[in-house]
Amino acid sequence: MKTLIWTTVAIAVTAAAPARAEDPFLSEIVAFTGAVMHLETGVPGLVLGAIRNGETAVAGFGEIREGTGVEPDGDTPLRVGSITKVSTGAVLASMVADGTVKLTDTLQSHLDWDVTVPSRDGKEIRLIDIATHTSGLPRELERAPGPPDDPNATLTKEAMIAGLESDPLLFAPGTSGLYSNFAYDLLSAALANAAGRPYSDLLRERVLEPARLTDTGFERPTDISGAMQGHGFQGEALPDIPSGLAEGSGGLYSTTNDILRWMAWHLDRFSPEDAEMRLLDHAAYIPRDALEVAAGYDESGEMDAVGLGWIVMERTADRPTILQKAGGAQGIFVYMAFAPAHDVGVFVGINAYDFGAAMGMAETVNEMIGTLAAH
Secondary structure (H helix, E strand, O other): OHHHHHHHHHHHHHHHOOEOOOOHHHHHHHHHHHHHHHHHHOOOEEEEEEEEOOEEEEEEEEOOOOOOOOOOOOOOOEEOOOHHHHHHHHHHHHHHHOOOOOOOOEHHHHHOOOOOOOOEOOEOOEHHHHHOOOOOOOOOOOOOOOOOOOHHHHOOHHHHHHHHHOOOOOOOOOOOEEOOHHHHHHHHHHHHHHHOOOHHHHHHHHHHOOOOOOOOEOOOOOOHHHOOOOEOOOOOEOOOOOOOOOOOOOOOEEOHHHHHHHHHHHHOOOOOOOHHHHHHHHOOOEEHHHOOOEEOOOOOOOOOEEOOOOEEEOOOOOOOOEEEEEEEEOOEEEEEEEEHHHOEEEEEEEOOOOHHHHHHHHHHHHHHHHHHHHO
8 A cells, every 4th residue: 555655646746747956856855745745635736836045946736727637837826815914024124124114113103094093001003013913903804795706895994994993902912912914904004104105016116026026916817717726615616806905914916936036035144135124024023922822823833933924933853943924815725934044945835725734734844844954
C-alpha cells in the first residue's frame, strides 16, 4: 500500500511539471510537497510557490475551474482574502516612515467622517491598535446582507458610520486582541484620508509598484474564466463577486508569482530602498503576554506576537522565526509565510472552503520553511 501511495505521488509530481528554479532542491521540494498536499486534501485545485535565496519555484495541481482541465500556475489569478491586511499594514508602515502618520495617531484624527469614534476607559482607538487587532472592534460590521452576487454591496461608508455610532467596543483598545475585518476597512479609509488619495491609488503607489506586483489589485481579472474559482463548504462553485469597500481587510486579487515577488521584497532586508518601511513592517509590536485575552490569531500556527497584520511565530527547534498571514474569500483559502533571517518564503492557495485542508496546508508550509532554511 505504501508503495502505491509513493508511486501515485511520483506520477502527480511528473504531471505537475513545475517551473524549474536554478535551485533544483527547491523545485523538488515544491513539486513533491504540492503533490502530497493535493492528494491528501482532495481539493479541486492547489497552487504552491516558494522562494529561497532569490530563486523561485511554482507547481499547480487539479483544476482552476471544474471541467476545464487547466491546472493553476504562477500567473493564475486568485483571491487572497485577508493577506490584503498585511498589504494595508505595509501602506501604514510606508506612511509612518515618511511622517505622514504615526502609529500612535488616533483613528479619530484621520477618519474625517462625521462620527465620534468610540473609546473605553479613557483609551482611544489608535492606528497601531487596528493593525494589531487590539482595537476592541468586533470581527465583522453588523449590516444588512447584500445580494448573493454582490454581498459587499452593503459594506458602505454609511454602514461603517452606523457601526461606530452603536458603540460596538468589546474591550478597551489595546488591552486584549480580537481579529477584526471591520477595523481594517476603517484603517484603509483613514489612511486614504491622511494621504488625500483614494486607497487603491495609495496601495498601488506605496506597495504594489515598488515591489513590481503587476497582477495584484481590487478589480476582478478581465478574463475571469482564467482565475481560480472558489467552492463553498458543500463543494458548490461560488460566484466571482466584486470586492466593494473591503479594501483594507480582504478585497485583493493576486497571483502566486506576484506574492513571490512581494516576498522577495520582504526578504531583501538589507536593501537601502524602502529600508525604514520594511523595518517598521517586520517589527513585532504586541507580544501575546501583553494581552488579557487573545482570540482569532492562531489558525495557522500559534501567535507569539503581532506585527502590522503579520502573525509573528518565534523560532523553535524545528524552524526559524516566521511572519505569516492566512486568508479566505469566496471559497479560496491561502497562506503566506516567510523567514526574514533565512531568505525563505512559501505561498499556497486552494479553491475550496475546507478548514481541515487550510490548517493542514499551513502546518505543511511552516514545516517546509524549516526544511528549506536548514538546507
